[in-house]
Amino acid sequence: MRGEIGIDDAERLLRAFQILELDNIARIDVKRELRSSIPEVVYARGKRKEHLVEIARRVVEEKGYVIVTKCNKEQLALLKKEFLEGSFQLKTIEETGTIYVKKPSYESAKTGGKVGILTAGTADIPVAEEVRLIAECMGCDVYVAYDVGVAGIHRVFKPLADMV
Numbered sequence: 001m002r003g004e005i006g007i008d009d010a011e012r013l014l015r016a017f018q019i020l021e022l023d024n025i026a027r028i029d030v031k032r033e034l035r036s037s038i039p040e041v042v043y044a045r046g047k048r049k050e051h052l053v054e055i056a057r058r059v060v061e062e063k064g065y066v067i068v069t070k071c072n073k074e075q076l077a078l079l080k081k082e083f084l085e086g087s088f089q090l091k092t093i094e095e096t097g098t099i100y101v102k103k104p105s106y107e108s109a110k111t112g113g114k115v116g117i118l119t120a121g122t123a124d125i126p127v128a129e130e131v132r133l134i135a136e137c138m139g140c141d142v143y144v145a146y147d148v149g150v151a152g153i154h155r156v157f158k159p160l161a162d163m164v
Contacts, residue, residue, distance in 0.1 A: 020062055025051045030062045037111070039137050044071040044097065053082050056101065060088070064106030067137060069130070071097035091133065095126035100133055111139035116163040120150045 020028040033039050040063070042055055052068070052075055059066040060083075068079060076097055083090055083101045091100040115135040119128045125146050132142045145159030 020058060022054060022058055026055050028055065028059060028062075030059070033063075037138060039067060039134070041134070042066060042068045044068050044075050047075075049075065049078055053078065057082070060101055060103065065100065065102035065108075065137070067098070067100050067134065069096070069098045071099060073097075093126055093129050093133065096130045098130050098133065100137065108137055108139045110141075113138065113140035115140045115142045116160075117142060117144045118148050118156065118159060119146045120148065122147050 018031045020030045022028070028042075029040050040059065042052070042059065044052055047055070052071075056066045056068055056079060068075075071079065076092065076094065076099060079099050079101070080090060080092065087104060088101050089104055092098070113135075115131075117128045117131055117135075119125055128144065128146065132144060135142050143163040145162065148159050149155040
């Protein structure tokens with residue numbers, strides 16, 4: 001073939017670039033995961049409450065789950081209230097303003113990927129937990145070791161050995 005594809009392949013490729021448009025509020029790349037293995041994440045900072053709820057609701061309807069990051073306390077409370085009233089499952093990381101909402105029927109496909117997360121101290125744990133959440137959504141197995149310190153390399157040996 002000289003750069004030619006069949007109708008089925010063309011249709012599959014076009015679907016992979018599908019954008020969900022919500023009036024003039026947002027354009028959501030709902031098929032990003034198919035192309036890149038990286039999930040669409042909704043960035044909450046600066047969004048109006050009603051827009052954030054609508055975006056999150058539509059993404060869950062379309063994909064089975066949504067990850068929303070950088071919520072302020074009010075946005076986080078609003079999303080919790082909105083989705084706790086339904087039969088959704090939620091995971092929240094208060095310190096980073098991250099919330100993961102999924103339908104009970106949704107399960108992320110296991111990819112075989114493995115991710116190791118180390119933190120130097122306990123102050124890094126909230127961000128590490130956000131990384132863990134995203135990696136798990138991407139179908140990876142995640143191994144963590146927190147507060148391994150930076151004062152001596154010897155503190156890293158056991159956590160690294162446990163990860164491999």
